[in-house]
Amino acid sequence: MVKSMGLETENKEIENNLREIARGLLKEKKVDVIIGYMEGTLPLLSQPIIIDSEEDVEKLIWNNLCYVNLAKYLVPRVPKFVNPEKGNLTVGVISKGCVGRGLIHLASENKINLDEIKIIGIPCNGVVNRQRIEMEIGEKEILEVSVFGDNIIVKGKDFEREFPYDEYMNDLCKTCKIRKPPLVSKSLDLCVGECEEYSNIVDDFSDISEFEALTPEEKWNQITEELSVCTRCYACREACPMCYCNLCFVDQNKPVWFGKTTDLPDVFVYHLIRAMHMAGRCVACGACSLVCPMGIDLNKINRKLEKIVKERFDFTSGLDPDVLPPMVDFKLEDAQEFALEED
Amino acid sequence: MTEPSVETKQSKNKEWEPKIIAFLCNWCSYAGADLAGVSRIQDPPNIRIVRVPCSGRINAYFIIKSLTDGWDGVLVSGCHPGDCHYISGNLVARRRFAILKELLEFFGIEPGRVNFMWASAAEGMRFAVLVRKATEIVKKLGQNKKFEKKW
Ligand code: SF4
Ligand code: SF4
Ligand code: SF4
Ligand code: FES
Numbered sequence: 471m472v473k474s475m476g477l478e479t480e481n482k483e484i485e486n487n488l489r490e491i492a493r494g495l496l497k498e499k500k501v502d503v504i505i506g507y508m509e510g511t512l513p514l515l516s517q518p519i520i521i522d523s524e525e526d527v528e529k530l531i532w533n534n535l536c537y538v539n540l541a542k543y544l545v546p547r548v549p550k551f552v553n554p555e556k557g558n559l560t561v562g563v564i565s566k567g568c569v570g571r572g573l574i575h576l577a578s579e580n581k582i583n584l585d586e587i588k589i590i591g592i593p594c595n596g597v598v599n600r601q602r603i604e605m606e607i608g609e610k611e612i613l614e615v616s617v618f619g620d621n622i623i624v625k626g627k628d629f630e631r632e633f634p635y636d637e638y639m640n641d642l643c644k645t646c647k648i649r650k651p652p653l654v655s656k657s658l659d660l661c662v663g664e665c666e667e668y669s670n671i672v673d674d675f676s677d678i679s680e681f682e683a684l685t686p687e688e689k690w691n692q693i694t695e696e697l698s699v700c701t702r703c704y705a706c707r708e709a710c711p712m713c714y715c716n717l718c719f720v721d722q723n724k725p726v727w728f729g730k731t732t733d734l735p736d737v738f739v740y741h742l743i744r745a746m747h748m749a750g751r752c753v754a755c756g757a758c759s760l761v762c763p764m765g766i767d768l769n770k771i772n773r774k775l776e777k778i779v780k781e782r783f784d785f786t787s788g789l790d791p792d793v794l795p796p797m798v799d800f801k802l803e804d805a806q807e808f809a810l811e812e813d
Numbered sequence: 814m815t816e817p818s819v820e821t822k823q824s825k826n827k828e829w830e831p832k833i834i835a836f837l838c839n840w841c842s843y844a845g846a847d848l849a850g851v852s853r854i855q856d857p858p859n860i861r862i863v864r865v866p867c868s869g870r871i872n873a874y875f876i877i878k879s880l881t882d883g884w885d886g887v888l889v890s891g892c893h894p895g896d897c898h899y900i901s902g903n904l905v906a907r908r909r910f911a912i913l914k915e916l917l918e919f920f921g922i923e924p925g926r927v928n929f930m931w932a933s934a935a936e937g938m939r940f941a942v943l944v945r946k947a948t949e950i951v952k953k954l955g956q957n958k959k960f961e962k963k964w
Contacts, residue, residue, distance in 0.1 A: 686918070738881065746912065804904070810930040
């Protein structure tokens with residue numbers, strides 16, 4: 471991220487570039503549809519848009535509120551992009567780093583076919599932690615949000631506040647090392663726009679070390695306090711590109727073996743098992759936390775997952791579609807330091 | 814290796830004893846528990862056994878539900894890695910357990926609440942020793958009150 475340019479100009483440039491690419495792709499019929507972001511209906515939001523004609527290209531935007539992971543729209547739970555005559559459509563996806571990772575990881579799980587996709591890579595400079603801003607503004611209504619230089623300016627009826635972007639960036643974006651979609655060496659024409667090759671990503675996970683050093687009691691208190699407000703709306707699940715199960719475990723009710731209430735044990739079970747399902751699959755997009763209506767921060771849990779799979783299996787999700795994800799693989803010599811042994 | 818003694822017997826003193834649910838693989842550990850029994854090796858009476866076809870059958874939810882239902886401890890035992898009746902069931906399960914163990918800790922559950930072990934059908938003694946060890950760990954932690962309903 472080139473700091474001196476200022477967020478605003480940088481975003482404008484990215485936006486112009488991506489429109490240019492999108493227009494080209496549609497004109498040359500390299501893709502049938504393009505999924506991207508458009509202006510949201512509320513100031514702190516953006517929303518996904520699917521376009522199939524050149525006129526609509528102007529609707530595509532890029533700014534620091536584009537936090538939905540668009541890879542979600544390509545997985546089976548939502549209707550596939552099919553044309554009765556032409557068969558499967560080719561889809562261009564406006565991809566920041568984590569969207570690209572999401573697509574590549576989904577390909578490694580055989581959920582999407584990369585031949586039917588074009589990754590329109592853009593260099594991401596992070597997204598705003600919308601909940602934090604909303605929390606600080608409180609009850610007042612936000613009418614306008616803009617970026618000026620490196621600051622986020624939030625305006626309402628009788629107030630105007632400035633937030634330094636660096637600080638009010640989503641937590642996962644602060645630690646993100648994969649800002650452009652990864653390049654897939656086997657299919658180089660997959661990526662149009664900016665992609666990058668990654669090898670040996672170094673991450674010290676120092677952001678969660680403070681939490682990890684707490685005693686079990688302290689961790690329990692912090693985690694349960696955070697989760698206690700969860701209403702089990704499952705917005706976090708619906709936003710996650712990896713949650714494509716036809717029947718999520720919490721919806722299995724023959725027999726009813728998962729508690730449906732919002733009591734702590736049931737909420738705890740939901741979040742712990744959801745985390746289990748994300749191990750080695752989460753692509754650190756932060757969409758789950760950013761859509762939570764209760765402002766619950768799931769980033770810490772996701773970072774821990776990243777750390778576990780990195781340390782145990784030396785795996786980073788979404789880099790190579792040909793590498794088996796760790797949870798469907800095994801080795802005889804996997805570490806088992808946790809198993810009880812005789813003294 | 815010392816032979817476990819009988820001191821955990823509940824009748825002797827009225828001390829609190831943990832209740833531990835044990836998921837044992839049918840082909841090794843369950844048979845190992847059986848062997849411990851027929852060989853009259855004394856092991857703590859704290860475990861209640863659930864027989865599963867393979868450690869690979871154990872869904873993380875079994876373990877978490879045991880905790881939310883109030884069991885003081887959970888013990889999981891399968892065949893030694895490489896010896897699974899279904900060849901790789903326990904190898905897949907081992908990765909799952911590794912992640913579950915770390916996640917439970919991250920969520921603030923005491924590390925000793927959930928224990929994993931391997932024991933073959935021929936290892937009655939090992940089974941007894943490890944069960945005893947697990948029981949002691951859980952006993953030290955005390956009752957599992959985290960998920961008690963408040964009302
Ligand atoms: S768990 Fe959250 S951060 Fe991870 S891929 Fe899903 S939505 Fe993104
Ligand atoms: S939480 Fe688990 S079961 Fe539910 S949709 Fe996500 S991955 Fe599937
Ligand atoms: S989005 Fe928030 S409130 Fe809804 S289920 Fe997820 S964590 Fe709970
Ligand atoms: S059969 Fe014992 S662990 Fe698979």
